[in-house]
Amino acid sequence: MPCKSEAEQGQQPAVHRPVMVREVLEYLACQPGQVVVDATVGSGGHAEAILERIGPEGRLIGIDRDPEAIERARERLSRHGRVTLINDNYARLEVILDELRVGAVDGVLLDCGASLEQLTTGRRGFSFRLDGPLDMRMDPGLETTAADLINTLPEEELVRIFREYGGERRARRIARAVAAARQQQPITTTAQLAATITAAIPPRARPRRLHAATKSFMALRIVVNDELGALHEALDAAIHRTRPRGRIVVLTYHSLEGGATKGAYRRARARRQCPPSPSGEGPRVRILTKRAVKPSDEEIRENPRARSAILRAAERL
Template sequence: MNFNHISVLLDESIKYLNCKNGGIYVDCTLGGAGHSEEIIKNIRPDGRLIGIDQDQAAIVAAEKKLAKYNTQFELVRDNYQNLNSVLDRLKIEKVDGFLFDLGISSYQLDTPERGFSYKYDSPLDMRMDQRQATTAADLVNDLSVDRLTEIIRKYGEEKWASRIAKFIVDFREDQLITRTDQLVEVIKAAIPAGARRSGPHPARRTFQALRIAVNNELDIIENALNDAVSRLKVNGRICVITFHSLEDRIVKHTFKDLSTKCTCPPNFPVCACDTEQKVKIITKNPVTPSEKEVEDNFRARSAKLRVAERK
């Protein structure tokens, strides 16, 4: 299967990155390389692109897609939580811009054997990095009812979390849950019929929660953004695209913390608040897709872009 992925907020991201020829830019979530390709178009021939992704399928597809451009680029199979070590290995001290496109790619969702989607009957996997040992099946078959409830409620914002967790634990007493269809049926049984008649697919929130837990998606965002800002050149930009409120909340608060100014009096000899304003927030309110983009790509509907600039 080809690595098909429609890049969200593509024009807006490139605009806010302020790409320039000769600059060094890092796409921390390579995916289908749509953003990376546009970055390369704007920095060639002397610019340099670093693309990072933990999914080997993304690396292979990006190599083919970007090979036609006469611009230096390096693709690294790694997790963006290891951003500092990646840049150290490449002997890069400072960067002109970072792009984070958080969440899951269309390729991952639409490849049944990856087990991300409730739409296909497939192995219950959900690993973005298939070198990783733990799968979604491991979580639903091994975790306690309390831990499953916590994950489904926290990461899926699912009101029926405790009931779903109990149904999972009861079901697995008779047989292991190894396939997506099994889990979907358990979730449907757990959620009362009246609550299933409206709103999104009843399994959507639980699948999101398990995917986030399997890949530790939320816990790494704040540290990664702080690392990126520490490697930005003055006036360099960091652009972050999120797809649900949990991600966006972390990005918003991290940018706010990084943009906080010292509150000590001007004549104070030593800063007592230990606060340094590291960035200026460029987007007071997040940038969202146009009606046309949502019409063309329904998965873009919840996307938000936040941008900050290094002081």
């Protein structure tokens, strides 16, 4: 099916529904008066629920690298006092807290990936269903767009990206088709790329439930935003800056994010956390979710986008 513009679809970008709110609150174990960081504040859904728990004496620090998200969060959360919103990359969590003169916090929430607003706003360039510029930058200040990568990277590098970050089995075919198409004319829109990818996969081999471009688009998004690099940094920073008995809660949506989270928790459990403390040892955590926690069937029925979510939580010792 060809991509449509938002106007053609008569669509307003959808409003993000926060995922697993009950479970997030349970594992964050927020108490009145606490200081909590929502490092992916988005439209403020989780943040609002946290604010209700920490009360007027508590403080919420909300971070998002997308300035449009910060504006939405500001609108939603403005009636609450003690909210500080920061438009920055959560990879810089330690610097952000230093600049706010906040030493240790009681909890950190990371709700990884893109928001529904990002994914369903054509002009942001994340969507294979809505036409728009091939952009995909969560932070519009980033230099490199998805179009830059698609039009300049060697074919072999595209194969690696589609395979490694998207788990795309047909990465080679797709990269070959992209390389051929860009020789005719640069690929500058999401519709062009979605059509090129779809045409590269024979109809019988196309996935039944997913759009043929789903995995390649996700792979590009991860690379454009260096999502895994940022997550590694943020996890270590969160573990480092959470005070003893404080909680770190992470919601992930694919196995690479999940693996990074498990790795960071396990390293910290074994005191191999970086950066190490002056004594040569890093801060320790206890992993609270021996098994990954998933959304209930009811939540998935009401919000199918929640289906891939997995929650992992740890407590600072």
